[in-house]
Amino acid sequence: MRFTRIAAVATAAVAASALTAAPASAHTKTLKTRSLAAVLTADKSGFDRNGYDYDILTAAVQAVLKAKPASKVAVLADGKVALTAFLPNDLAFRRLVADIQHTKRLPGEKAAFTAVAGLGINTVESVLLYHVVPGATITRKAALKSDNAKLTTAAGSKIKVDVYGRWHKRVALIDADRSDRNPHVIRFDINKGNKQIAHGIDRVLRPIDLP
DSSP states (O other): OHHHHHHHHHHHHHHHOOOOOOOOOTTGGGSBOOOHHHHHHTOOOOSOSOTTSOHHHHHHHHHHHHHOTTSGGGGGGOTTSOEEEEEEOHHHHHHHHHHHTTOSSOOOHHHHHHHHHTTOHHHHHHHHHTTEEETOOOOHHHHTTOTTOEEEOTTSOEEEEEEEOSSSOEEEEEOSOSSSOOOBEEEEEETTTBSEEEEEESSOOOSSOOO
C-alpha cells in the first residue's frame, strides 16, 4: 500500500538527513526573530472548515515535537535561525490523504490528520522537513527571480523552483513525485520581516515518487 511505502522510504530519509544550510540572506542580521511556530500556534481555532489555514500542519508539528523533542522540526520554533518554509494548507493535506486512499472524496480535517499521523511519526517528521529550507530567508521578490533554482531542504533532498507566467509571475515547486500535480505558492511572505519566512502552498510536497 502507498502508506506502507511512504513510511519505509521516509523513515530512511530521516535517518540519512542532515540540516544542510542554504546561503543566508544578506539582510538576515536586520530581520526580527519571531518564529514560524509562533505564527502557526497563534491560530487557536483547531480543526475547522477553513481549508486555507494550517490546522493540520500545526497539529503535525506539535505531534512530532511531542514524540521527539530533539527533532530538527524544532528549528521552526527558533526565530534566530533563518529559514524558509513552504506551508501546505488544510486543503492540501486533505487532497494528499484522498489521493493516497484512492478516493475523490476529501476527508475532514480531523480525519485527514488522523490518516497523516497513521503514517508514523518518523514519516511525518520527514515530510515536514521536506518543506523547510534552512539558512535562507527567501521573500516573494527573491523567489520570483529564482526560476530553476534547486533548494536543499532540511530532509537533505532538493526541490526545484519553477517560475512561470508571462505577464503575472507565479511559483510552483517541483518535488520528487513526477506523476502528480506540483504544489503552487498561493500565499507569499508569511511572517515577513523576520528571519523565518513562509509561503503557503496548495499541495503537500512529496519526498518520493508515488505510483
